[in-house]
Every structure is written in C-alpha cells, then in structure tokens.
Amino acid sequence: MxxxxxxxxxxxxxxxxxxxxxxxxxxxxxxxxxxxxxxxxxxxxxxxxxxxxxxxxxxxxxxxxxxxxxxxxxxxxxxxxxxxxxxxxxxxxxxxxxxxxxxxxxxxxxxxxxxxxxxxxxxxxxxxxxxxxxxRLRAAPMVSECEGKERLSAREIQVLERMALGYTMIETAAYLGIAATTVHTFVRRIYKKLGVCSKVEAIDAGYRQGLLQRRGR
Missing domain, CATH: 3.40.50.2300 (Response regulator)
Structure with missing residues (x-):
C-alpha cells in the first residue's frame, strides 16, 4: 500500500x-x-x-x-x-x-x-x-565544470540519463541490470553530489554542467 x-x-x-x-x-x-x-x-x-x-x-x-x-x-x-x-x-x-x-x-x-x-x-x-x-532549460547557460561539486561516477551518469528520459526507477533498474534499491541509492548520491533535492533539479543541473547532452529532433 x-x-x-x-x-x-x-x-x-x-x-x-x-x-x-x-x-x-x-x-x-x-x-x-x-x-x-x-x-x-x-x-x-x-x-x-x-x-x-x-x-x-x-x-x-x-x-x-x-x-x-x-x-x-x-x-x-x-x-x-x-x-x-x-x-x-x-x-x-x-x-x-x-x-x-x-x-x-x-x-x-x-x-x-x-x-x-x-x-x-x-x-x-x-x-x-x-x-x-x-x-527555462533552453535559456540556461551550458557549463562544463561541476562548479566545485563532487563529480558523478559513470554509473551515476547512466542513471541520470535514464531519469532525464523519463524512466522510472524500476525501468532503469531493468535497463541497467541492477536492483531497484540500488538505483534508489544512486539517485540519492546524485542528489547529494549535485546539491539538489528533486529529480527536476537533478536533470536541470545535469544539462547545465554538461553531464547530459541535449537531443535534437
């Protein structure tokens, strides 16, 4: 429940x-x-x-x-x-x-x-x-540095990419071949490293810091 x-x-x-x-x-x-x-x-x-x-x-x-x-x-x-x-x-x-x-x-x-x-x-x-x-995301300036924050690991970037594409934790876990609880742990680490409190903020920070690539049509 x-x-x-x-x-x-x-x-x-x-x-x-x-x-x-x-x-x-x-x-x-x-x-x-x-x-x-x-x-x-x-x-x-x-x-x-x-x-x-x-x-x-x-x-x-x-x-x-x-x-x-x-x-x-x-x-x-x-x-x-x-x-x-x-x-x-x-x-x-x-x-x-x-x-x-x-x-x-x-x-x-x-x-x-x-x-x-x-x-x-x-x-x-x-x-x-x-x-x-x-x-707002389109208007935000792109930066390549993590602005002094701890950098994400390769796996954490993979999780962030799936978040940006709209996948749930369960779907991300299936895609990466790991447990959903492990994905949840990665998400919490991403929030901490980027200094954010929500998924939308994490995705915004990912684009601004160059961790995520903007996709064209």
Missing part, C-alpha cells in the same frame, strides 16, 4: 481526492491537514510514502511544508497540487524538494495514477508547467 498524506484547505478538492483514493486498492489516505500548522504537525507522525501539498494555505505557504517534509521525511515524495502556475512558485516548490507539480484542473482520478508514478520514481508535471521548465 502507498500511504498518502494531504495538506489541502479546499474542502471540495480534498473530498474529491479522498473519494478517488478510496477506490484505489493500492493507495490509502493516511493523514489529512487543512493548514500549514496542521501540515507541520503531520510530520511528527508516521512517515507517508507520498505527500500532496497545496501552496496557498490559509495560515502560510505550502512551500514551508515541503521544505520541512524533505528534512523530516526524506524518503517521502511530494506532489504539489495547486491553482498557481506562475514560474516563481513552480521553481520555489521544486527548489524546496517537490518531485511533481500538478495544476488542479487535473481530475482527482488522474491524481491516483500520478501518486503511483511518483512513488515509482517518476516526476508528474502538468503540461503547462513542463513547458515553462523546458523554456
């Missing part, structure tokens, strides 16, 4: 997600919070596998909850579910440690699939948000 925690103040959206998860045999809604303070309190309880966080909470920003979750629940993947699609909020959420960013125009039933996706090592992103990130 995938245990999910949700920090969401919109009652209608919260209930629609709750109903969608109730029909999923492999996903359970383990905890719910409606405010930033309640979300922070959740982090003192048992660790969830996936956390869904809204950014616009009545007593503060969900960004602070994401940042705290990365510190206290490092194995938990965070998906932002929000109405905010502006670049500043997207980048702030990713920098805080979010592994996915979805706009609330997505159907709650689709969110169940994205929970499975992020739990398997994916990074669900709404198309409009993905377009913003791609524009």
């Amino acid at each position: 995938i245990a999910v925690a949700m920090v969401e103040d919109d009652v209608l959206f919260r209930d629609s997600v709750r109903n969608a998860l109730a029909d999923a045999p492999d996903v359970v809604l383990a905890a719910v919070a409606a405010t930033q303070a309640e979300g922070m309190a959740l982090l003192e309880a048992a660790v969830a596998d996936v956390m869904i966080v809204d950014l616009g909470l009545p007593d503060g920003s969900g960004i602070d909850v994401i940042r705290a979750a990365r510190r206290r629940w490092p194995a938990c993947e965070v998906i932002v579910a929000t109405v905010f699609g502006d670049e500043d909020k997207v980048l702030s959420a990713i920098e805080a440690g979010a592994s996915g960013y979805l706009l609330k125009d997505a159907m709650p039933a689709l969110l169940v699939d994205e929970i499975r996706n992020v739990h398997a090592g994916g990074s669900p992103v709404s198309p409009m948000i993905a377009r913003q990130l791609l524009r």
Whole structure:
C-alpha cells in the first residue's frame, strides 16, 4: 500500500481526492491537514510514502511544508497540487524538494495514477508547467565544470540519463541490470553530489554542467 498524506484547505478538492483514493486498492489516505500548522504537525507522525501539498494555505505557504517534509521525511515524495502556475512558485516548490507539480484542473482520478508514478520514481508535471521548465532549460547557460561539486561516477551518469528520459526507477533498474534499491541509492548520491533535492533539479543541473547532452529532433 502507498500511504498518502494531504495538506489541502479546499474542502471540495480534498473530498474529491479522498473519494478517488478510496477506490484505489493500492493507495490509502493516511493523514489529512487543512493548514500549514496542521501540515507541520503531520510530520511528527508516521512517515507517508507520498505527500500532496497545496501552496496557498490559509495560515502560510505550502512551500514551508515541503521544505520541512524533505528534512523530516526524506524518503517521502511530494506532489504539489495547486491553482498557481506562475514560474516563481513552480521553481520555489521544486527548489524546496517537490518531485511533481500538478495544476488542479487535473481530475482527482488522474491524481491516483500520478501518486503511483511518483512513488515509482517518476516526476508528474502538468503540461503547462513542463513547458515553462523546458523554456527555462533552453535559456540556461551550458557549463562544463561541476562548479566545485563532487563529480558523478559513470554509473551515476547512466542513471541520470535514464531519469532525464523519463524512466522510472524500476525501468532503469531493468535497463541497467541492477536492483531497484540500488538505483534508489544512486539517485540519492546524485542528489547529494549535485546539491539538489528533486529529480527536476537533478536533470536541470545535469544539462547545465554538461553531464547530459541535449537531443535534437
């Protein structure tokens, strides 16, 4: 079972997600919070596998909850579910440690699939948000040095390449002929060496540092 925690103040959206998860045999809604303070309190309880966080909470920003979750629940993947699609909020959420960013125009039933996706090592992103990130990547300057950070090993670069192509940890493990737990270890090393907290940040750093090659059409 995938245990999910949700920090969401919109009652209608919260209930629609709750109903969608109730029909999923492999996903359970383990905890719910409606405010930033309640979300922070959740982090003192048992660790969830996936956390869904809204950014616009009545007593503060969900960004602070994401940042705290990365510190206290490092194995938990965070998906932002929000109405905010502006670049500043997207980048702030990713920098805080979010592994996915979805706009609330997505159907709650689709969110169940994205929970499975992020739990398997994916990074669900709404198309409009993905377009913003791609524009930013295209505009980012290329550098060949690792900017003082520890360099990745050949195997870690292989894993990073599969991440950039959109493969899950399970698919990467099958491709490389290693265990999924080993891939997870490589991913954590990549994050540490690149000084990042999420898959999107790792891929961005990989392109900027010349570890990944941009592909043409």
